[in-house]
Amino acid sequence: MIIAEQKPFEEIKRSIAPAHKVLVVGCGTCVTVCFAGGAREAAILAASLRMAFKLNGDPKEITEVTVQRQCEWEYLDAVAEQVGKAEVVLSLGCGVGVQAIAERFPRTWVVPGLNTSFLGMPAEQGVWVERCAACGDCILGLTAGICPIARCSKSLLNGPCGGSQDGHCEVNADIPCGWQLIYDRLKALGKVEMLYEIRPPKNWRASRDGGPRKIVRPDLRLIEEE
Amino acid sequence: MAQLTSSDGYLSGSNLERVLRAGHFAVTAELGPPQSADAEVIRRKAALLRGFCDAVNITDNQTAIVRMSSIGAGAILAREGLEPVIQVTCRDRNRLAIQSDLLGAYALGIRNVLCLTGDHQTFGNHPEAKNVFDLDSVQLIQMVKTLRDERTFQCGEPLRGTEPRFFIGAAESPFADPVEFRPYRLAKKIKAGANFIQTQLVFDVAAFELFMEKVRSLGLHQQAYILAGVGPLKSPAMAKYMKENVPGILIPDELIQKLEEAGKPWAGKSKDELTKEEKKARSEAWKQKGIEICVELIQRIMQIEGVAGVHIMAIEWEEAVEPIVKGAGLYPRPVVEPLPA
Ligand code: SF4
Numbered sequence: 001m002i003i004a005e006q007k008p009f010e011e012i013k014r015s016i017a018p019a020h021k022v023l024v025v026g027c028g029t030c031v032t033v034c035f036a037g038g039a040r041e042a043a044i045l046a047a048s049l050r051m052a053f054k055l056n057g058d059p060k061e062i063t064e065v066t067v068q069r070q071c072e073w074e075y076l077d078a079v080a081e082q083v084g085k086a087e088v089v090l091s092l093g094c095g096v097g098v099q100a101i102a103e104r105f106p107r108t109w110v111v112p113g114l115n116t117s118f119l120g121m122p123a124e125q126g127v128w129v130e131r132c133a134a135c136g137d138c139i140l141g142l143t144a145g146i147c148p149i150a151r152c153s154k155s156l157l158n159g160p161c162g163g164s165q166d167g168h169c170e171v172n173a174d175i176p177c178g179w180q181l182i183y184d185r186l187k188a189l190g191k192v193e194m195l196y197e198i199r200p201p202k203n204w205r206a207s208r209d210g211g212p213r214k215i216v217r218p219d220l221r222l223i224e225e226e
Numbered sequence: 227m228a229q230l231t232s233s234d235g236y237l238s239g240s241n242l243e244r245v246l247r248a249g250h251f252a253v254t255a256e257l258g259p260p261q262s263a264d265a266e267v268i269r270r271k272a273a274l275l276r277g278f279c280d281a282v283n284i285t286d287n288q289t290a291i292v293r294m295s296s297i298g299a300g301a302i303l304a305r306e307g308l309e310p311v312i313q314v315t316c317r318d319r320n321r322l323a324i325q326s327d328l329l330g331a332y333a334l335g336i337r338n339v340l341c342l343t344g345d346h347q348t349f350g351n352h353p354e355a356k357n358v359f360d361l362d363s364v365q366l367i368q369m370v371k372t373l374r375d376e377r378t379f380q381c382g383e384p385l386r387g388t389e390p391r392f393f394i395g396a397a398e399s400p401f402a403d404p405v406e407f408r409p410y411r412l413a414k415k416i417k418a419g420a421n422f423i424q425t426q427l428v429f430d431v432a433a434f435e436l437f438m439e440k441v442r443s444l445g446l447h448q449q450a451y452i453l454a455g456v457g458p459l460k461s462p463a464m465a466k467y468m469k470e471n472v473p474g475i476l477i478p479d480e481l482i483q484k485l486e487e488a489g490k491p492w493a494g495k496s497k498d499e500l501t502k503e504e505k506k507a508r509s510e511a512w513k514q515k516g517i518e519i520c521v522e523l524i525q526r527i528m529q530i531e532g533v534a535g536v537h538i539m540a541i542e543w544e545e546a547v548e549p550i551v552k553g554a555g556l557y558p559r560p561v562v563e564p565l566p567a
């Protein structure tokens with residue numbers, strides 16, 4: 001899922017300061033699961049902002065609402081009326097959610113309340129880790145199900161660099177070396193020879209380097225395109 | 227070594243290639259370009275290395291700190307009559323930029339290239355930079371070889387006109403993790419096209435012997451020239467720092483003790499208690515010992531089957547190269563004339 005974290009409170013305050021009527025919009029999907037922008041976080045943030053502005057002698061009308069999925073039009077349409085009344089929408093969705101609001105409500109000023117960080121998962125209570133960089137051409141089948149694009153600091157394809165030591169990456173001791181993990185797992189599975197083969201340069205066009213991406217599935221389209 | 231060669235029988239015809247092909251024990255040295263546009267620095271360092279090595283390896287923004295480019299510094303060096311090995315890392319440039327730089331480097335007279343992954347940019351002085359890593363070092367080696375032997379760009383288009391004919395180097399860190407994979411990673415680099423290999427600094431000769439045993443069992447020493455990385459330690463503190471902090475560097479305690487002993491006359495006094503002169507004398511004593519240790523290491527490494535030379539890394543201490551090379555009995559350096567065309 002998409003992992004995000006809330007922006008610093010002061011930054012959020014500054015971004016909505018010029019407005020009087022503020023609508024905080026939470027999202028019930030990924031950012032709820034990672035405790036960054038669900039109904040609970042939206043309520044707490046709205047209350048904190050109300051309090052802070054009131055103390056500053058600038059009381060604002062700050063309300064909140066949470067939609068099930070901010071990244072889909074139909075869920076946004078359900079809150080169109082509230083959005084229409086707000087001078088600014090503070091989105092607690094991921095970057096996709098913020099943009100969905102901007103696109104659906106052309107006359108609405110929307111600002112992000114989260115920093116969208118990565119595609120990942122919870123590793124333990126309160127800890128989330130990156131797992132995929134959405135490169136568009138998955139090679140997990142060659143690397144024992146561990147992604148060298150997202151989990152090697154240099155996205156290497158032919159094995160570990162010379163900076164791998166004691167299981168961690170040269171960047172810092174908190175980062176496990178992705179290639180050590182791949183090596184260990186391939187070894188445990190008796191497939192270490194897979195690493196002896198030279199992997200050719202990656203086609204980064206499938207990744208962001210080919211420009212913004214789009215997937216069209218003719219089989220799912222409603223209108224015949226012929 | 228079955229390789230496509232140019233008409234004179236060499237891959238590149240570089241001095242380093244000729245020395246190695248002639249069977250001499252090669253010596254290369256390292257030169258760090260300045261953090262400025264001062265050509266004089268290169269010339270000054272070149273003067274310290276002239277005659278004491280077969281080629282000079284120029285770092286490419288080492289430790290991710292901006293310095294004069296390895297190609298720029300290499301061109302100055304070539305004009306001075308020394309032979310450059312330019313380092314090329316994958317950190318800062320994509321396949322377009324690297325190929326373009328290789329064409330330019332060759333046109334400037336550079337004949338050796340060392341293909342590296344590159345230290346991560348967060349180490350250096352621009353930690354907020356975006357990195358590239360379009361290719362990794364293995365793919366980079368392949369690209370340089372394809373340009374030379376197939377006269378083809380990475381994209382598959384033919385290169386019309388003069389192709390860059392480089393003697394291709396690669397690095398290997400024998401003691402980085404996972405240690406048992408290292409000889410195989412070396413094998414990959416050689417399969418990709420590496421003609422010579424520079425290892426990370428070796429201080430633990432026994433551990434290096436084990437690595438070379440594996441290298442020999444894979445027959446790698448017969449497919450590429452392996453140059454062992456060596457370097458003088460400047461002080462016990464530097465040795466301890468490297469041992470603790472630099473991945474893939476093993477320094478036996480015994481070497482650190484030797485350095486400490488050299489500083490014994492000044493031991494027991496804190497930094498503030500020593501006069502400037504005393505500090506200088508202590509530092510000299512350490513450096514002397516560091517050079518001595520390095521000479522001994524080279525002499526032991528020369529006995530290992532399959533080692534074709536040494537690469538001396540005395541960065542910001544180029545003065546040390548002369549006494550090391552002389553001390554190890556590797557002076558004068560051989561003169562190998564090019565084969566007649
Ligand atoms: S290989 Fe690409 S798609 Fe697969 S996990 Fe890694 S980044 Fe994601």
Ligand code: SF4
Nearest residue numbers: 152161169170177178
């Ligand atoms: S240490 Fe490991 S994770 Fe870090 S850059 Fe090198 S190979 Fe990648």
